[in-house]
Amino acid sequence: MAEMGSKGVTAGKIASNVQKKLTRAQEKVLQKLGKADETKDEQFEQCVQNFNKQLTEGTRLQKDLRTYLASVKAMHEASKKLNECLQEVYEPDWPGRDEANKIAENNDLLWLDYHQKLVDQALLTMDTYLGQFPDIKSRIAKRGRKLVDYDSARHHYESLQTAKKKDETKIAKPVSLLEKAAPQWCQGKLQAHLVAQTNLLRNQAEEELIKAQKVFEEMNVDLQEELPSLWNSRVGFYVNTFQSIAGLEENFHKEMSKLNQNLNDVLVSLEKQHGSNTFTVKAQPSDNAPAKGDKSPSPPPDGSPAAPEIRVNHEPEPPSSAAAGAALPKSPSQSSLPAVVVETFSATVNGTVEGSGGAGRLDLPPGFMFKVQAQHDYVATDTDELQLKAGDVVLVIPFQNPEEQDEGWLMGVKESDWNQHLELEKCRGVFPENFTERVQ
Numbered sequence: 001m002a003e004m005g006s007k008g009v010t011a012g013k014i015a016s017n018v019q020k021k022l023t024r025a026q027e028k029v030l031q032k033l034g035k036a037d038e039t040k041d042e043q044f045e046q047c048v049q050n051f052n053k054q055l056t057e058g059t060r061l062q063k064d065l066r067t068y069l070a071s072v073k074a075m076h077e078a079s080k081k082l083n084e085c086l087q088e089v090y091e092p093d094w095p096g097r098d099e100a101n102k103i104a105e106n107n108d109l110l111w112l113d114y115h116q117k118l119v120d121q122a123l124l125t126m127d128t129y130l131g132q133f134p135d136i137k138s139r140i141a142k143r144g145r146k147l148v149d150y151d152s153a154r155h156h157y158e159s160l161q162t163a164k165k166k167d168e169t170k171i172a173k174p175v176s177l178l179e180k181a182a183p184q185w186c187q188g189k190l191q192a193h194l195v196a197q198t199n200l201l202r203n204q205a206e207e208e209l210i211k212a213q214k215v216f217e218e219m220n221v222d223l224q225e226e227l228p229s230l231w232n233s234r235v236g237f238y239v240n241t242f243q244s245i246a247g248l249e250e251n252f253h254k255e256m257s258k259l260n261q262n263l264n265d266v267l268v269s270l271e272k273q274h275g276s277n278t279f280t281v282k283a284q285p286s287d288n289a290p291a292k293g294d295k296s297p298s299p300p301p302d303g304s305p306a307a308p309e310i311r312v313n314h315e316p317e318p319p320s321s322a323a324a325g326a327a328l329p330k331s332p333s334q335s336s337l338p339a340v341v342v343e344t345f346s347a348t349v350n351g352t353v354e355g356s357g358g359a360g361r362l363d364l365p366p367g368f369m370f371k372v373q374a375q376h377d378y379v380a381t382d383t384d385e386l387q388l389k390a391g392d393v394v395l396v397i398p399f400q401n402p403e404e405q406d407e408g409w410l411m412g413v414k415e416s417d418w419n420q421h422l423e424l425e426k427c428r429g430v431f432p433e434n435f436t437e438r439v440q
Helices: 002-032 042-089 097-131 132-161 164-181 184-273 415-418
Strands: 279-281 311-313 370-374 393-397 409-415 426-434 435-436
Touching: 002 132, 002 370, 042 132, 042 184, 042 370, 097 132, 132 184, 132 426, 409 415
Parallel strands: none
Antiparallel strands: 279 311, 370 393, 370 435, 393 409, 409 426
8 A cells, every 4th residue: 555655646746747847838838929928037147147158167177177187197107208218228337327216206206296286276176166066057947947837827827817707707608507407596506616616716826826936936036146156256266276276387397497407417417427438439431422401412423432430539638749849729520520530730830831741831721630632523502612623632620610510511721722821711611521532
């Protein structure tokens, strides 16, 4: 019996809900057709518009914040792999290995701390802020349904009030039929019963109107207070959120800057301690002169000579006995010239040109390094290039700016131009190394 009673209550509730939906649907149709007026509240509608706008902005902010956190995590992973690479290539005998490893560990911890604080102070706060919107949105929708119920009850009650005469006409018809078959004394009782039934319907309609109005107004009053308050709270929330993000990011970069400076110091120390070592670099032989800018000179007819091995010795060499007391100038581009043995010559020794055979001028161009002789003709293709004929001797000098030197190209001045006392600025130029052969 209890089960049947429970099923009966459930069935009754379902039937009631179905009836409400039908009534609301009918009311909305009448309102859209203009056959029934609709209760309007422009102030509340504005609040609902603000609510929807606020929800849209908050949802977008939450999405972008999650994207930001995903990017932080990706940067953390990239930084971690970069540090792992450094740890792998850092040889055990190199100084500063332990310091570099410790910096890598602190780097990893700093990324983890930054990500976690962003989650705690920004994302969770964002989730809490948006967590209140679904309930309010549901109540706004419910208020809309209760407003339709209120309008429906109001229209029903008004229709009973305004159609009183029409209802009496409907009641009079069955009475006139009964007059023919019923005694006179029954007619008064029947009329009284019908009037009482009509009054009962009006009373029930009025009670339903009062009830619907009460339910609607209770929900309406609460939302009228909450929605403006929620709308105004957005400013403080946005300020706190972005202040937290900005503060966390600022502190993170400060700490990361310290770690980067420490790592830089370790690497500078490593470079200084290994700066006196000798490193052997083998140049790659090439049949063609490498391109200088957009120029690519043709290879010499019989190919270029193989480039010798480069040995860069960072330790100063003692001066030779022949040049005792004379300073040997070093070229700023010694370590950058390809396929040549980097060395220096004295400009003059006891009034004679060393290594020059005594021909021509007694002085040499500033920074003179060695001589080469053109093995093939070379046609200059730009104003900064030397025009060479086979047999021309060129005095090789360093580039004023080593960064401007392209691989496979040398800077020099033809010996014939230099012996004619031409200005260095006017007669120097660049030329492809594989068109020449070193003679001194």
